[in-house]
Amino acid sequence: MRPQKVNSSELLQGMLNVFRSKGYEGASLNDLATSSGLQKASLYHRFPNGKKEIATAVLNYVNEGLQKDLCKILADTTIPSNKRIMKVIENINSFYDGGKATCLLRSISLNTGMELFGTEIKDNMNEWINAFANFGKEIGFSEETAIENARETLITIQGSLVVSKGLGDFTIFKKALSKIEHIYKE
């Protein structure tokens, strides 16, 4: 057995960046190959169903990160809630590179409509909302308020990513994150 030249998470991280900045249609297999350090044909060895399978793998990779860096932390009752929300906000900030990186869900959902990856996108968004909603209930929000705040949290993150990037003013993203932090720190 020949060793893999590039390991799986390096590969996926590189391709994640391509999909984020170029979208699904815009990301060519040449782009993906270059970013990963492999040749096109080698990508087909690892992902026999081509581009669609690559994008699915990248979506799963992101979802694992979501579980690890957001859901699990928010649900970890051994840590004080103030610490948890702080840590999660930090993770979100670094995940989106201070607002400079585009959300994969958003870039993938363009071009493809919802047909190709609709369920993956929906599931991922629901996990965000559920994680924050459960956290909200734990710190004393009513069921309804918790869900409402969780939705607003996701809306604020997505919206501030769009606006801060459009205006080239990344303090907007930072402010949005601290606004979210305050929602959960009363």
Added chain:
Amino acid sequence: MRPQKVNSSELLQGMLNVFRSKGYEGASLNDLATSSGLQKASLYHRFPNGKKEIATAVLNYVNEGLQKDLCKILADTTIPSNKRIMKVIENINSFYDGGKATCLLRSISLNTGMELFGTEIKDNMNEWINAFANFGKEIGFSEETAIENARETLITIQGSLVVSKGLGDFTIFKKALSKIEHIYKE
């Protein structure tokens, strides 16, 4: 002089829909031709610099609509402010087809990064913010609060478009609009 087979605003409206749903890279000249009712080569007659010029024209077309259906109305002091904000919210709702349509700025900014249409996008977003900020000042907000609320208005619109589409739940967009309405109706 041969008459134009399709007039300018029909042409642009059709192509706007293509760019919104497919993004810049995803929108092929065949798509654009089909949506407009003309052949590819005819599009090159009207837009000699090709796809980039088409996208610029569509961005300008959207910007004209923004002026007419949002900026001018918000600034029209002959109408009571409550009526103005109601009318503008209605226009936003129909412009985004109740949340089902994607924002052109968002779809265009993908793939192209900010390199190609960065200034157009920035200008357009600034017009949104200025229009709402001026309106906010007029109804009594402080300079700072007015700008802060205007930014949050844009963030909420963009974010709720993303989330409601991702979840396939367009009541989220509706709720976001009524939340915005309340900001300006106290």
Added chain:
DNA sequence: GTCTATAGCTAGATAGAC
């Protein structure tokens, strides 16, 4: 498991008839 080479297709763009 990775590579070079290439097939088959569609993209954006152009030429020239009417």
Added chain:
DNA sequence: GTCTATCTAGCTATAGAC
């Protein structure tokens, strides 16, 4: 001003050597 026909470059995907 609009059309059909066509060019070249790039795309996704595959074949087959190592």
